[in-house]
Amino acid sequence: MIATLTGFIDELRDVGVPVSMVEAIDAMRAVESLDLVDKVALRETLRATLIKNLRHERAFDTAFDVYFSSLPAPLPDHPELADDPVGQPSSTAPPEGDFDLDDLLQSLLDALQSSDSDGLRAGAQRAVDRLAGMEPGRPVGGTYYLYRTLRRLDMTRLEERLMEAMAEGRELSEFDQRLLREDIASRLEELKRQLEEEIRRRLVADRGREAVARTLRRPMIEDVDLMHATTAELAEMEAAIGPLTRKLAARLARRRKRRSGRLDFRKTVRRSLATGGVPVDPQFRHPRPHRPEVWLVCDISGSMATFSRFTLQFTHAMSSQFSRLRSFAFVDTVDEVSDFFGPGIDFGSALHRITTEAEVVWMDGHSDYGNTFETFLNRYGRQITPRTTIIITGDARNNYRPTREQALADIAKKARAVIWLNPEPTSYWDTGDSTMSEYAAHCDSVHEVRTLAQLESFVEGLTFPRARVF
Amino acid sequence: MELDSSQSVADALRTVGYLPDARIAQVVYLAAHLGKPILVEGPAGVGKTELAKALAAVTGRELVRLQCYEGLDEAKALYEWNYKKQLLRIQADEDHEWSEIEQDIFSEEFLLERPLLRAIRSEKPAILLIDEVDRVEVETEALLLEVLSDFQVSIPELGTIAASSIPMVLLTSNNTRELSEALKRRCLFLHIDYPDPEREQEILEARVPGLSAHLAEQIARVARSVRNLDLKKSPSVSETIDWARTLLALAVDQVDEDVLADTLHVLLKYQTDIETAAKELTAPAR
Ligand SMILES: Nc1ncnc2c1ncn2[C@@H]1O[C@H](COP(=O)(O)OP(=O)(O)O)[C@@H](O)[C@H]1O
Numbered sequence A: 001m002i003a004t005l006t007g008f009i010d011e012l013r014d015v016g017v018p019v020s021m022v023e024a025i026d027a028m029r030a031v032e033s034l035d036l037v038d039k040v041a042l043r044e045t046l047r048a049t050l051i052k053n054l055r056h057e058r059a060f061d062t063a064f065d066v067y068f069s070s071l072p073a074p075l076p077d078h079p080e081l082a083d084d085p086v087g088q089p090s091s092t093a094p095p096e097g098d099f100d101l102d103d104l105l106q107s108l109l110d111a112l113q114s115s116d117s118d119g120l121r122a123g124a125q126r127a128v129d130r131l132a133g134m135e136p137g138r139p140v141g142g143t144y145y146l147y148r149t150l151r152r153l154d155m156t157r158l159e160e161r162l163m164e165a166m167a168e169g170r171e172l173s174e175f176d177q178r179l180l181r182e183d184i185a186s187r188l189e190e191l192k193r194q195l196e197e198e199i200r201r202r203l204v205a206d207r208g209r210e211a212v213a214r215t216l217r218r219p220m221i222e223d224v225d226l227m228h229a230t231t232a233e234l235a236e237m238e239a240a241i242g243p244l245t246r247k248l249a250a251r252l253a254r255r256r257k258r259r260s261g262r263l264d265f266r267k268t269v270r271r272s273l274a275t276g277g278v279p280v281d282p283q284f285r286h287p288r289p290h291r292p293e294v295w296l297v298c299d300i301s302g303s304m305a306t307f308s309r310f311t312l313q314f315t316h317a318m319s320s321q322f323s324r325l326r327s328f329a330f331v332d333t334v335d336e337v338s339d340f341f342g343p344g345i346d347f348g349s350a351l352h353r354i355t356t357e358a359e360v361v362w363m364d365g366h367s368d369y370g371n372t373f374e375t376f377l378n379r380y381g382r383q384i385t386p387r388t389t390i391i392i393t394g395d396a397r398n399n400y401r402p403t404r405e406q407a408l409a410d411i412a413k414k415a416r417a418v419i420w421l422n423p424e425p426t427s428y429w430d431t432g433d434s435t436m437s438e439y440a441a442h443c444d445s446v447h448e449v450r451t452l453a454q455l456e457s458f459v460e461g462l463t464f465p466r467a468r469v470f
Numbered sequence B: 001m002e003l004d005s006s007q008s009v010a011d012a013l014r015t016v017g018y019l020p021d022a023r024i025a026q027v028v029y030l031a032a033h034l035g036k037p038i039l040v041e042g043p044a045g046v047g048k049t050e051l052a053k054a055l056a057a058v059t060g061r062e063l064v065r066l067q068c069y070e071g072l073d074e075a076k077a078l079y080e081w082n083y084k085k086q087l088l089r090i091q092a093d094e095d096h097e098w099s100e101i102e103q104d105i106f107s108e109e110f111l112l113e114r115p116l117l118r119a120i121r122s123e124k125p126a127i128l129l130i131d132e133v134d135r136v137e138v139e140t141e142a143l144l145l146e147v148l149s150d151f152q153v154s155i156p157e158l159g160t161i162a163a164s165s166i167p168m169v170l171l172t173s174n175n176t177r178e179l180s181e182a183l184k185r186r187c188l189f190l191h192i193d194y195p196d197p198e199r200e201q202e203i204l205e206a207r208v209p210g211l212s213a214h215l216a217e218q219i220a221r222v223a224r225s226v227r228n229l230d231l232k233k234s235p236s237v238s239e240t241i242d243w244a245r246t247l248l249a250l251a252v253d254q255v256d257e258d259v260l261a262d263t264l265h266v267l268l269k270y271q272t273d274i275e276t277a278a279k280e281l282t283a284p285a286r
């Protein structure tokens, strides 16, 4: 057990989950207090001692499936499985003949409908056994086998049959249909999870933990490069943005650090009258909470495609946190897009309207930061106040056009702060047509934000100059 | 009540109307077994604070609560000298020697015990709830960490006060900022999310007397559906409880589009969220 645990912890570290010495020791101590066959208890024990950030849970669960795959005890309710020695799949190639797909589907349906988790696990094991067509020795991570199993089970049909069975012949209103669909979706999700776990268990039995763990490794979502993220990764990042924007909102609203306000002399003296002039109860002025005003200005040109999708998602999430958020998009000129993020508008339609309705192209559709800043200053400059924080996102690649820095300098003069987030590695700045340094001179701070982790550390480290006083 | 297995933790919590899932029960058992604090994180209204209260109820221990807020400092978290009382004593003893007065006014009598000190000076081990710890500043967090590591407090005028008992500690966080690595390393981590419909149904039945199982199930399913929407603030468990109470008062026995439309304001706090949910759920686009 200790050896497995050590391997497991090494694996976590290898995929980038920070596990300290203290935590490793805690985990070992905690595991000693457990009944080993109980997989749920072991999983939660290791999770609580080793994982201190929600974002690491996915990596944790994957590694756990691999390292503790041989744990599920034979199911008492399904004696036919007991002859399948744990961790040793009885066969990998489905023997022909005695297998009845309809029978399997029926037992899956029954288990799904009655939320019978043992039955579901048994069904998942049978499905993998017969349908995944696993080939020994193939260095794959299992997604392919999962896909094949799901296709052969015909999930769409399964969903329909489940829908029928659970409606029990009633005529459902649209509302009830929706509730039922969501219910069924979560049951099918559980089936998928069981299938995936079973596939991993067999992969491990075939090729060993280390090998399987290696093929399953993916960069942590927070470290994926925003410029080169896949659609699936983007979706996952987008889910992580919500909490981050809440943090940013909290940061921006936070008062400047000061334990208590300044001494309120008059109030203190007035109070002291009650104690014969002894000022026993000093009164302080309360610092006024800050009402932040944030403007986001995003480059949405082609060179920024994935990144701008991400920043717009960030904007979308921010607009649900700040009533006074304004957003602008630009390519070679700039347009306000705040209204596209109005209440109740989902991200998809906001994105659609921005790409079709916002007037962000004036000349040829190649980024023009100079013209953008000048237009911005002329159109919106008068509305910038000493409370306005402006966050610009873009790669500062100006297609060798005039930078017109003075415009940005003027914007910065009016605003509380100008912050620039650049999705390129610092080492690329100022190479080719990048004009980062010219603009940086007028910003309060410039940050490389290529990953979610960097966006997060930007948010964490955010401190603001106080509102400028005239 | 003994917390000597996750099963007995779960059973005990149920007796006081707290419905844990396997994860919660396991982590509480570990915390009791290893004597480590739990850092409970999750959205508002999922039962973080309630967990500490329920634990106090099942163990019969005193619940000492330190509610955190921005600007919380040592004087409010740990101890403070009662300087009003001290000043009045100084006035009254004007003719005494200063050293004598000093001895006198920096004694137990003038010490105002705040939650941290109180928890570790308790004769019987207390349940210490440090609620919403993400709201304090980093320096205060460091102070908390120090007390949680050493279980002693040094007061310059009185010397070091060691713990009379080690409390069971729960810290909660709504995750508005990242807590320090050091603090996290010390704690067991417990993320509580919105309950699944089965558990939410049980919670509703436990918390709303008179609610039928059928209605509780419907409410829980609708709650999941509403939480699937893209909202500014998803309904918390306390809000589904309020909603259940409202439906009960209105003698509703079946939740349909119309009932939902009329009572959405109980479940959701923002007008824009109410509009979104109304549009999505009660008037599906054809
Ligand atoms: N697991 C649970 N069992 C019973 N009641 C619960 C549970 N979770 C939440 N509740 C109910 O929800 C309410 C809000 O929970 P609370 O602990 O205040 O939330 P928070 O996570 O914000 O601290 C509680 O008062 C309780 O009625």
Ligand SMILES: [Mg+2]
Pocket (backbone or CB within 6 Å): B045, B048, B049, B050, B131, B172
């Ligand atoms: Mg709370």
